[in-house]
Structures are given as structure tokens and as C-alpha cells.
Amino acid sequence: MLIEKGYNLGGSLKILGKNISAAPIATGFVAMLFSTMGPGMIVMNAAKQGGLSDAQAVSWLLAIYVFGGLSTMFMALRYRIPSVVAFSIPGAVMLGKMIPHFAFNQVIGAYIVVALVAMILTLTGVIKKVVEHIPVPIMLGMVGGVLLSFGTNMLTATLQTPQIYGVMLAAFFLVMTFRSFSQKVPPIIVAIVVGVIMLIFYKDIKPVPFTWEIASPVFVAPAFSLRAILDISVPLFFLVIGVQNIQAVGVLMAENYEPPINAMYLVPSIVSVINSVFGGHSAVHAGPSTAICSSSAAGEKKEYRFIAAFFEGVFWFVFGLLAKVVVESVKMVPPQFTAVLAGLAMFEVFASAFKGAFNGKFRYGALVAFFVAITNLTVLNIGAPLWSIILGVVTSLLAERGDFNFSKPPVSTGEAA
Incomplete structure (x- = not known):
């Protein structure tokens, strides 16, 4: 089968029920905060730039979070991996500039074209073959280069406001030193509690008025325009295929999971079609959220960390229904708070990525990939993550050709039910 079989959903639910604890729930919550507080505002800003109505903007949020949440829960249960289906953040930034030049239904048609092409490449096995031949260290x-900014942003916020975020970091690492206690009370929970207390103490929480209201979807019938396909579908395709999903695959490899590559490309493609008819853009597997949920903050046993992703999916679903309310309420805390939480949640992922990248073969290629990913530059409408892999592979072919093993067997997905 081209699509990995996975596990029985009912069996996964039983395992989830027997192993629910504070750590995965808290980690899923932190990942939700990270992926909604900033990215949600980016989408709203893109909608405003695109001249969309408030109803269309809220429907956009409703689609990407509700269906992203449902598909994240499905992936967690089907494959028991902590992967998160989200949406393309740089895609949203790009669309804010592109939407004004087209009728909105032509934009929707461009989204659908991206999803269909991704489906075809997945079902024909092209994507999996390409991904499996990329050396893991590269x-x-x-991944290390892409995620580096989360670590530097965490430390920047800490150095700028040590009385709040320095105390949060100290609390996090203090709890980590007491292993027996940290296994019962996740350090990230302590950091959240301490951070909120310090924000209240220094009066850095801003009250924001809002009214409770369930978001409503707005249906948009697609139309297809060659110019929209060329101007929107092509760059969006490279973001989805070569930049976003590949990050999540790399993150899971860093944590020694065997990612179901075809499923990780096909499921977001299906979700993208559903998103589009309600005004939402392309779904992807999210590297940073996947990194948070796959880290040790989600629990000591990696086989149960899928529970963190499942709960992030639950939180996303609720966020989507309350999109209008939550977008206003998240303005209560400063963005540095989320930056620190994201950095702390991914602390172990950093260590795993750097150890795997520079501790064996393909070190030169991995180093070039790391440096290119840090630049975050886009050249020929292709983002830095894809260029980092291309240039990393070229470097290894030139300087480390002996490290390649072209007869390497394909990656399996483990036991299936």
C-alpha cells in the first residue's frame, strides 16, 4: 500500500485513556498557545490585507483550526506519533499580498490545485522516494537551523525582561533537577504558572473586552484562473511540499520516530481541499508544533507522546469554534511569554537535532544545511529549508561521497494493526 496502514483507532483511544497525564496535556496546551497566539494574528492580518470581510476572516480561521485539529487527532491515533497538522504560516504572509490581485474564488481555486498536485505526487510514491533518499543528518x-530562532527568541526575551522570563527559566530548570518531582509535575507547567504569576505581579497582562460567539463558516465556490495558479499555486506548492512538511518529518526523525511519510503528505492535502471551500489555505504538518509535542516535555516514554498531539488537536478544534473570541483574548499576554514557552518546550528537540546532525556521517552537508536554514531567505520563490537540503546534499556529494549508501532500504512505519 502506498499509504501506511497504521493502528486501529479504538485501540489507540484505549492506550490514550490509560496513559493520560498532566505532561502531554500541558505540552499540547503549550503547543496550542504557540500556534495560535502569533499565527492566528498573522492570518487575521493577511485577511485584512486581502480586503476580506470579518466573516470571511473568521471562516478562514475556523477552517484551518477546526479541520487541522480533527486531522491532528486522527494522525495521533492512527499512527501514534506526535505530529501536528496545521497551516502554512509563510503561506498566509504571502497570501496577504497576493489576494488583493484576484477574485477570492480564484484564490480558492489556486489552493485546490496545490492540494491536488500534492495528492498525485503522494499517491504515485514520488514524494516518499525523494524524502527517503535525503540523508538524516542533513x-x-x-531542522536545527529552522528551530534555532525559537531558542534565541527565548533567551532574548529572558535577557530583556529577566524579572519575568528569567524567573520562568529558573523555575523550569530547577524542577528538572529533581527527577522524581519532574516526572509527576511537568517543568513546563511550573514555568507557565510562575510566568503568569510574574506577569500579574508586574501588571503585564492587559484586559481585553470580548463577547462569546461561535464562529460561522462562509462557503466559497472555487474558480480557476491560469494567472492565479501561476502566481499563487506555484510558490504555495513549494512552501507546502518542500518547506513545511519536510520540517515535521525531520523533527520526528530527530526524536527517533519512523514517520509515515505518505500519510504526512496525503492527509494535509485532503484537509487543504476542505479548508479551501471555507476560505482557508493549505494545510501542512507543522514543524515547531510537532517539535513541542515530540519532546520529552510530553512524557518520558516516547511511545505515548502522541497523546500531546491529540490534545493539541482538541485544543485547536475548540480554538477554531471560538476563533473570534480567542483571537481577541490572546492579546492579553505579551508575545515574549509564548516565545519563552515555545523555547522551553523544544529544549530537548534542539539537543536531539544537533546530536544527530553533527555526530557521525554527512557532517559537512548537515552544517551547510544548518547555516542555509538559519538565513530564512527565499530565492526563486523557494524557502530556505528546501534550499538547505538541496545545498546540504550537494555538499555531501562533493565532500563526503563515501557516506552515501544508495542501497539503503526504505523506511518502514513499524507495527500496523
Whole structure:
């Protein structure tokens, strides 16, 4: 089968029920905060730039979070991996500039074209063959470069406001030193509680008025325009295929999971079609959220960390229904709070990525991939993550050709039910 079989959903639910604890729920919550507080505002800003109505903007949020949440829960249960189906953040930034030049239904048609092409490449096995031939250290070098900003943003916020975020970091690492206690009370929970207390103490929480209201979907019938396909579908395709999903695959490899590559491309493609008819853009597997949910913050046993992703999906679903309310309420805390939480949640992922990238073969290629990914530059409408892999592989072919093993067997997905 081209699509990995996975596990029985009912069996996964039983395992989830027997192993629910504070750690995965808290980690899923932190990942939700990270992926909604900033990205949600980016989408709203793109909608405003595109001249969309408030109803269309809220429907956009409703689609990407509700269906992203449902598909994240499905992936967690089907494959028991902590992967998160989200949406393309750089895609949203790009669309804010592109939407004004087209009728909105032509934009929707461009979204559908991206999804269909991704489906075809997945079902024909092309994507999996390409991904499986990328050396893992180069993939991890790319992941380290992409995620580096989360670590530097965390430390920047800490150095700028040590009385709040420095105390949060100290609390996090203090709890980590007491292993028996940290296994019962996740350090990230302590950091959240301490951070909120310090924000209240320094009066850095801003009250924001809002009214309770369930978001409503707005249906948009697609139309297809060659110019829209060329101007929107082509760059969006490279973001989805070569930049976004590949990050999540690399993150899971860094944590020693065997990602179901075809499913990780097909499921977001299906979700993208559903998103589009309600005004939402392309779904992807999210590297940063996947990194948070796959880290040790989600629990000591990696086989149960899928529970964190499942709960992030639950939180996303609720966020989507309350999109209008939540977008206003998240303005209560400063963005540095989320930056620190994201950095702390991914602390172990950083260590795993760097160890896997520079501790064996393909070190030169991994280093080039790391440096290119840090630049975050876009050249020829292709983002830095894809360029980092291309240039990393070229470097290894030139300087480390002996490290390649072209007869390497394909990656399996483990036991299936």
C-alpha cells in the first residue's frame, strides 16, 4: 500500500485513556498557545490585507483550526506519533499580498490545485522516494537551523525582561533537577504558572473586552484562473511540499520516530481541499508544533507522546469554534511569554537535532544545511529549508561521497494493526 496502514483507532483511544497525564496535556496546551497566539494574528492580518470581510476572516480561521485539529487527532491515533497538522504560516504572509490581485474564488481555486498536485505526487510514491533518499543528518541540520530562532527568541526575551522570563527559566530548570518531582509535575507547567504569576505581579497582562460567539463558516465556490495558479499555486506548492512538511518529518526523525511519510503528505492535502471551500489555505504538518509535542516535555516514554498531539488537536478544534473570541483574548499576554514557552518546550528537540546532525556521517552537508536554514531567505520563490537540503546534499556529494549508501532500504512505519 502506498499509504501506511497504521493502528486501529479504538485501540489507540484505549492506550490514550490509560496513559493520560498532566505532561502531554500541558505540552499540547503549550503547543496550542504557540500556534495560535502569533499565527492566528498573522492570518487575521493577511485577511485584512486581502480586503476580506470579518466573516470571511473568521471562516478562514475556523477552517484551518477546526479541520487541522480533527486531522491532528486522527494522525495521533492512527499512527501514534506526535505530529501536528496545521497551516502554512509563510503561506498566509504571502497570501496577504497576493489576494488583493484576484477574485477570492480564484484564490480558492489556486489552493485546490496545490492540494491536488500534492495528492498525485503522494499517491504515485514520488514524494516518499525523494524524502527517503535525503540523508538524516542533513535533514536534522535543516531542522536545527529552522528551530534555532525559537531558542534565541527565548533567551532574548529572558535577557530583556529577566524579572519575568528569567524567573520562568529558573523555575523550569530547577524542577528538572529533581527527577522524581519532574516526572509527576511537568517543568513546563511550573514555568507557565510562575510566568503568569510574574506577569500579574508586574501588571503585564492587559484586559481585553470580548463577547462569546461561535464562529460561522462562509462557503466559497472555487474558480480557476491560469494567472492565479501561476502566481499563487506555484510558490504555495513549494512552501507546502518542500518547506513545511519536510520540517515535521525531520523533527520526528530527530526524536527517533519512523514517520509515515505518505500519510504526512496525503492527509494535509485532503484537509487543504476542505479548508479551501471555507476560505482557508493549505494545510501542512507543522514543524515547531510537532517539535513541542515530540519532546520529552510530553512524557518520558516516547511511545505515548502522541497523546500531546491529540490534545493539541482538541485544543485547536475548540480554538477554531471560538476563533473570534480567542483571537481577541490572546492579546492579553505579551508575545515574549509564548516565545519563552515555545523555547522551553523544544529544549530537548534542539539537543536531539544537533546530536544527530553533527555526530557521525554527512557532517559537512548537515552544517551547510544548518547555516542555509538559519538565513530564512527565499530565492526563486523557494524557502530556505528546501534550499538547505538541496545545498546540504550537494555538499555531501562533493565532500563526503563515501557516506552515501544508495542501497539503503526504505523506511518502514513499524507495527500496523
